[in-house]
Amino acid sequence: MQVVVVVNGEEHVRDVEPRLLLVHFLRDELGLTGTHWGCDTSNCGVCVVHLDGVPVKSCTVLAVMADGHEVRTVEGLARGAELDPVQRGFIACHGLQCGFCTPGMLMTARWLLDHDPDPSTEDIRSALSGQLCRCTGYENIVRSIRWAAEHGSEVAS
Amino acid sequence: MIGALVRHAELLSSAVAGRLFPILHDAERVIADPIVRNRGTVGGSLCQADPSEDLSAVFAALRAELVVQGLDGERVVAARDFFVGPYQTVLADGELLVAIRVPVRPSVSAYVKVDRRAGDWAVGAAAAVLELVDGVVTEVGIGLTALGARRFVAAEAEDHLRAGPPSGERFAEAGRIAAAHCAPTADQRGPVDYKRHLAGELVARALRGAVGRAA
Numbered sequence: 001m002q003v004v005v006v007v008n009g010e011e012h013v014r015d016v017e018p019r020l021l022l023v024h025f026l027r028d029e030l031g032l033t034g035t036h037w038g039c040d041t042s043n044c045g046v047c048v049v050h051l052d053g054v055p056v057k058s059c060t061v062l063a064v065m066a067d068g069h070e071v072r073t074v075e076g077l078a079r080g081a082e083l084d085p086v087q088r089g090f091i092a093c094h095g096l097q098c099g100f101c102t103p104g105m106l107m108t109a110r111w112l113l114d115h116d117p118d119p120s121t122e123d124i125r126s127a128l129s130g131q132l133c134r135c136t137g138y139e140n141i142v143r144s145i146r147w148a149a150e151h152g153s154e155v156a157s
Numbered sequence: 158m159i160g161a162l163v164r165h166a167e168l169l170s171s172a173v174a175g176r177l178f179p180i181l182h183d184a185e186r187v188i189a190d191p192i193v194r195n196r197g198t199v200g201g202s203l204c205q206a207d208p209s210e211d212l213s214a215v216f217a218a219l220r221a222e223l224v225v226q227g228l229d230g231e232r233v234v235a236a237r238d239f240f241v242g243p244y245q246t247v248l249a250d251g252e253l254l255v256a257i258r259v260p261v262r263p264s265v266s267a268y269v270k271v272d273r274r275a276g277d278w279a280v281g282a283a284a285a286v287l288e289l290v291d292g293v294v295t296e297v298g299i300g301l302t303a304l305g306a307r308r309f310v311a312a313e314a315e316d317h318l319r320a321g322p323p324s325g326e327r328f329a330e331a332g333r334i335a336a337a338h339c340a341p342t343a344d345q346r347g348p349v350d351y352k353r354h355l356a357g358e359l360v361a362r363a364l365r366g367a368v369g370r371a372a
Contacts (some may be wrong), residue, residue, distance in 0.1 A: 042193050055192050060176025108192065129275040 001028060003067040007032065008076030016063045023047045025063035034074040034103050038132075045131030048104035049073045055111045057130075074103035085152040086110050086145065091145060095144030097135035104131050109145045118149055159257040166191070166200055178219065178259060179370060180266035180284060184211045189269075190276040200254045203236075207276040208243045210336050214300030214309040215268055216257060218284035224256040225350025233258075237308050247368035262296075264288045267366035269359050270302070273346065279303040279354035280346045283311075283335075285363035287323060289371065299331070299363075304356045305340035313338045314360060323368050325361075 002080070004013050007030060026032045026049070038046035038154050040059050047058040050072040077084040086109040089095060096102045105128065112119055112127040124142050133141060159168065168174055169185035188202070190195060200213045203223070216223075216236040228251045236257075239246050241318055248254065264368050270282035284300035297318045299311040314331040331353045336357035343349050 042189075042196075045190075045192060048192055052194050056196050057192055060193075060196055127191060130192045 001036050001067075003064055005063070005066045005068075006070045008072055009055075014063075018062070018064055020063040021050070021059055022051075022061040022063050022066050022071070023058040025054045026058065026071070032073050032075050036100055036103055038100070043130075043132070044101070044104075045108070045128075046101050047102075048107045048131065050107060050111060053111075074106055075107060076083040084110060085148040085154075086113065088151070089146075089148035090141075092151075093140050093144040093147050095136065095141045097116070101131060101133045101135075104123050105133070109148065112132055112145070113152060117152065119145070121146070121154055159199055159259065161198065161254045161256055163199050165189070165194035165197045165199065165202075169194065169338055176264055177261055179266045180215055180219065180286060180367075183266075183268035184215045184270075184284070187211065187270045187282075189359075193276070199257060202323060203239065203257070204246060204248065204254055206240050206242075206244050206246050207232040207278075208305075209303040211268070211270065211282060211313050213240060214282065214284045214302040214306075216300075217260070218286045218298035218300035219259050219266070219307040220286075220298055221260075222258040223254055225252050226255045227252040231255075237310055250288060252298065262268055262288060265367040265370045267363045267365060267370065269363045270370065271355055271359065278346075281341070281352050281359055283356070283359035283363040285335055285360070285367045287318075287364065287367050289323060289368075292322055299360060301339055301356060301360070302333065303341070303346075304352055305342060306335070306338070306356075311333075311335035311338065311356075311360060318364075323364070325365065328361045328368075329357075331364060332359075333359035335360040 002015050025038050036046040038044040042060045048055050049058045052069050086106050090151045117144045124145050165185050165188050169230040200208050221236040223239050225232050264286050266286040268284045271280045279302045281300035281304045286297040286298040297315050299314050300309050301311050314335040317331050317334050336353045339356050341349050341352035
């Protein structure tokens with residue numbers, strides 16, 4: 001089946017099998033390997049991307065379901081050389097160790113801050129409740145997102 | 158009327174659904190996680206017919222009707238008659254669930270769930286819907302999730318409560334009846350005696366929670 005998907009502002013046309021998952025479409029068809037492939041069962045949340053502005057686990061979206069829609073991946077967070085505040089927050093507060101969960105965490109964090117620029121720790125934990133990190137114990141991830149909330153309007157140095 | 162493709166996040170954000178049936182928001186808040194709720198659908202959950210799925214007991218308690226579209230037309234199945242076993246429904250080849258109809262009557266309702274961690278399947282959960290007229294329970298629906306209740310319903314506990322006052326004592330007895338009649342299985346979420354204890358306690362809590370909303 002032919003699909004037309006706008007990913008990070010760029011239109012892509014591909015012929016895909018109907019069973020192809022969006023996560024594999026992004027990684028294998030488009031080479032956007034920033035979106036990770038983890039549990040394949042919507043538990044771990046490493047594959048979170050935005051579909052029409054809403055965070056979804058891309059292992060439970062078929063590529064054909066994204067036909068005619070807009071996808072934003074972790075590669076679409078930075079503006080040129082300027083990292084998104086959530087990316088800077090994860091650097092400033094050591095929000096990652098191995099980095100496997102980070103793309104999904106960043107995408108959910110971006111969505112959260114777009115809708116609530118000043119989330120409480122509780123709000124952050126609730127928003128991330130569908131995502132697993134096996135390294136940090138979440139403390140630094142929550143701090144990183146709070147950092148982004150507090151420094152989001154500053155220009156990166 | 159809830160379309161089968163309504164997403165969990167949409168139902169959770171519906172003010173009308175929350176006002177008429179607070180039980181729907183109780184349940185939606187504890188179904189999976191916010192990101193999964195952005196994709197998962199109400200009809201999908203029902204048709205999966207997972208014995209630990211939350212909405213099956215909720216719609217059974219609400220006495221909802223499920224609208225099924227087939228090749229030759231439409232038929233309506235009571236939620237209580239929709240499930241024939243774990244992962245099995247009455248849907249035949251060529252049939253699709255297209256909508257869920259919930260009768261709008263003055264009622265109070267609640268859903269309470271015990272799970273091991275955020276977003277997990279229930280260890281056990283109970284759904285309660287009560288219609289009250291002049292201090293008497295005129296109709297009641299009690300659903301059980303993951304506790305081995307036939308058709309997700311605690312029918313004997315419902316029978317106990319109908320036509321009496323909504324008292325804490327009667328709720329506790331309804332819980333004991335529900336616990337005695339359900340058939341939970343032991344698994345990594347707990348042994349049978351614990352789950353039976355949960356059935357009794359959660360039914361009483363759901364009933365009290367529902368009535369607590371009456372004021």
